[in-house]
Amino acid sequence: MFSPLRFVRGMAIWAVVLFLSPILFLFVLLLGFHRLSSDEIGLVKLLLVVIGPFASTFWFILISVFSRQRRARRLISSHTRTGDGYSESELRFLERENKPRHLTNLLVLLLSFSASVCCAYLFSDAGDLLFFLGVSTGIVRPALVVLLKVAG
Numbered sequence: 001m002f003s004p005l006r007f008v009r010g011m012a013i014w015a016v017v018l019f020l021s022p023i024l025f026l027f028v029l030l031l032g033f034h035r036l037s038s039d040e041i042g043l044v045k046l047l048l049v050v051i052g053p054f055a056s057t058f059w060f061i062l063i064s065v066f067s068r069q070r071r072a073r074r075l076i077s078s079h080t081r082t083g084d085g086y087s088e089s090e091l092r093f094l095e096r097e098n099k100p101r102h103l104t105n106l107l108v109l110l111l112s113f114s115a116s117v118c119c120a121y122l123f124s125d126a127g128d129l130l131f132f133l134g135v136s137t138g139i140v141r142p143a144l145v146v147l148l149k150v151a152g
Contacts, residue, residue, distance in 0.1 A: 018058040021051055029132055041128055048132065049120045052139040053112035060108050060143040064101070072097045104146060111142035 028036075028044055036044065075090055086094070119138030123131040 015058075018051075018055045021055040022059065025052070025132075025136075029129075033128070045120070045128075045131060045135075048135055048139075049116050052135065053109060053116050056112050056139045056143050057105060057109040060146070061105055068097055108143050108146050112139050115139060115142060 025044070025048060033041075072094060075086075075094070079086060079090075115138035116135055119135045120131070123134035126134065
C-alpha cells in the first residue's frame with residue numbers, strides 16, 4: 001500500500017548518497033587511507049568503480065542544468081533591460097534550454113562507466129593511490145568532454 005512512498009524515500013536516499021559520494025571518497029582518500037586494511041581498500045576501489053560513474057553523471061546533470069538556467073536568465077534580463085532583439089544563436093539557445101537531454105545524460109553515464117571499468121583494469125596492478133587517481137580521471141573525463149563540447 002505504501003510502495004510509492006518507499007520508492008520516493010529510496011530515491012531520495014540515493015540522491016543524497018550520489019550527492020555526497022565525491023566528498024566521502026575524498027575524505028577516505030585524504031584522511032583515512034592510511035588506516036584502512038587491504039580488504040577495506042578493495043571495497044573502496046569497488047565502490048569507486050561502480051558508484052563513481054553514477055555520482056559523476058549526477059553532478060554533470062546538476063552542473064549543466066543550473067549553468068544553462070543561469071545563462072538563460074542573464075540573457076533574458078540583459079535583453080529586457082536594453083530592449084535589444086535576440087540574435088539567431090541566442091534564440092536557438094533559448095529554444096533548446098527546456099528540451100530534455102536524456103540521451104546526452106545516458107551517453108555520459110555509459111562512457112563514464114566504461115571508462116571506469118577500463119581504467120580499473122589498466123590500473124589494477126598499480127599502487128592504491130595511482131589506482132584511485134586513474135579511475136577518478138576515467139570517470140570524470142566523459143562529462144568534461146561533453147561539457148566543453150556543449151559550452152564551446
